[in-house]
Amino acid sequence: MRALYALIGRDIKIALRVGGGALIGVLFFLTVVVLMPFAIGPDLALLARLGPAILWLGALLASLLTLDRLFTADHDDGSLDLITMSRTPLELSCAAKALAHWLAAGLPLVIATPVLGLLLNLDASATATVALTLLAGTPALTFTGMIGAALAVTLHRGGLLLAVLVLPLSIPVLIFGVAASEAAITGPTSFGAPFSILCALSLFGLVLGPFAAAASLRHGLD
Amino acid sequence: MRLSGRGVRCVRGGREVFSGLDFEASTGEALAVVGPNGSGKTSLLRLIAGLLALAGGAIALKGGEDELTLAEQSHYLGHRDALKPALSVSENLRFWRDFLGGTTSSPAESLAIVELDHAARLPAAYLSAGQRRRLSIARLLTVRRPVWLLDEPTNALDTAGQKLFSTLMGDHLARGGLIIAATHMPLGIAARSLRVGDAS
Secondary structure, three states: HHHHHHHHHHHHHHHHHOOOHHHHHHHHHHHHHHHHHHHHOOOOHHHHHHHHHHHHHHHHHHHHHHHHHHHHHHHHOOHHHHHHHHHHHHHHHHHOOOOOOOOHHHHHHHHHHHHHHHHHHOOHHHHHHHHHHHHHHHHHHHHHHHHHHHHHHHOHHHHHHHHHHHHHHHHHHHHHHHHHHHHHHHOOOOHHHHEEEEEHHHHHHHHHHHHHHHHHHHHHOO | OOEEEEEEEEEOOOOOEEEEEEEEEOOOEEEEOOOOOOOOOHHHHHHOOOOOOOOEEEEEEOOOOOOOOOHHHHEEEEEOOOHHOOOHHHHHHHHHHHHHHOOOOOHHHHHHHOHHHHOOOOOOHOOOOOHHHHHHHHHHHHHHHOOEEOOOOOOOOOOHHHHHHHHHHHHHHHOOOEEEEEOOOOOOOOOOOOOOOOOO
């Protein structure tokens, strides 16, 4: 347990320091969302209708941007060798790293959402709903992304491969995330069903992701 | 405690690096792996550490702790120093102490032994190559592991550092440790040599 706390603490510390990934993700999210109104134009009704989808897309791309370094940084400096050799099962280490990544790079996106909702003409309750769906859905993005990050670790220029591998896997999360947000804001359909599926996707990712990532890291040893 | 390999075969990228390699080392013994560049010295260490898959043969540690694998009882000191530039010297060391676990000693003492105590609060990004190596050596001292797998351990160390490391390796052997080191330089301690790559 102490080993996992140490790993989570180290990864968060690195992410929050200068050159770490946490701030880059939030800034990217901010940039994408701020650019949208300029591209779409000053149609407030249209903005409000597209708002949840824009926020979700921004969050998806921002989390992809920082996932790239999840394992490659440790691989490049040799830490991954020692993590593989250690007495902590690799699956647990992977889960701890994903958790640290979500705390440092996923949670700030959720926290930034209310501010960005203003730019998209979303009212308070709509913004809160989108933030809630992001809170439930971003862990799924991190855990599925972790599998791609582990596969890409031994390949050079794995960043591009990561996007190709991970984006198709994140389509269900996107569909149900946006569906739940829209259901709560406009729709006659219920909020509960897509939101439950979104939570299920996150839990599914939590269970499957670490095993798949550890298996691909072991397979890719060289 | 006895580390032995029988008929070890290594294949990298479809090419056989070496095969039929036998070796043995017991408590208090150091084995110096020697051979020309590309002969498979690093590969042999990574095979022992479990970081490469064996293409044939077997490697076993007898007389260690039964519940732990060979990799879990080993320290691996590779070309890459496993340091995070954003963390300070002592943060790096404390992380490895907490993460690797087992029997540990104080990081501050280890830093004093490798003469890095004055730089404990400095981010690791500012260390020179030799200082990074000293910090990696401090990891070997902080966390107790009976088997040390060292890949060119004295690279980048100055003469005083090499001498210091010889003493530390001697202490480790005297405490019942076991060392396997890939090297081109004399280790400064009594060691049997193991040649790799003669067959190919």
